[in-house]
Amino acid sequence: EIQLVESGGGSVQGGGSLRLSCSVVGDTDSSAYMYYMAWFRQTAGKEREGVAAIENAFDSEITTTYADSVKGRFTISIDNAKNTLYLQMNSLNPEDSATYYCAADPAADNGPLDEQRYTYWGQGTQVTVSA
DSSP: OOEEEEEOOEEEETTOOEEEEEEEESSTTGGGGOSEEEEEEEOTTSOOEEEEEEEOTTSSSOEEEEOTTTTTTEEEEEEGGGTEEEEEEOSOOGGGOEEEEEEEESSOOSOTTOGGGOOEEOOOEEEEEEO
């Protein structure tokens, strides 16, 4: 069993940047859970939204998927040696304010930004963007 531990959230002014991190811990072979990973976000009263996803982290070709709302501004990446997933967020605006969650699963039964794909979830990290 694994745990996903997010960090890097905080408060920033509009136009600023933040980098979120998600460490995969707790299993002797954490890499087995890192084939499909993603970032989601949620604000009060709204459904959780898929933001960015990464597939086949250990193959030579990595596939990334982004929500239209963050394309060109957010970048998802992974450091296999550190068992860590990242989300670089640039040109932030107040609409990006949310609790951000890291998710992982060893299989891919649904689409990359479909929360039903993911079994393992982090506790969330808050991002607040002021105007």
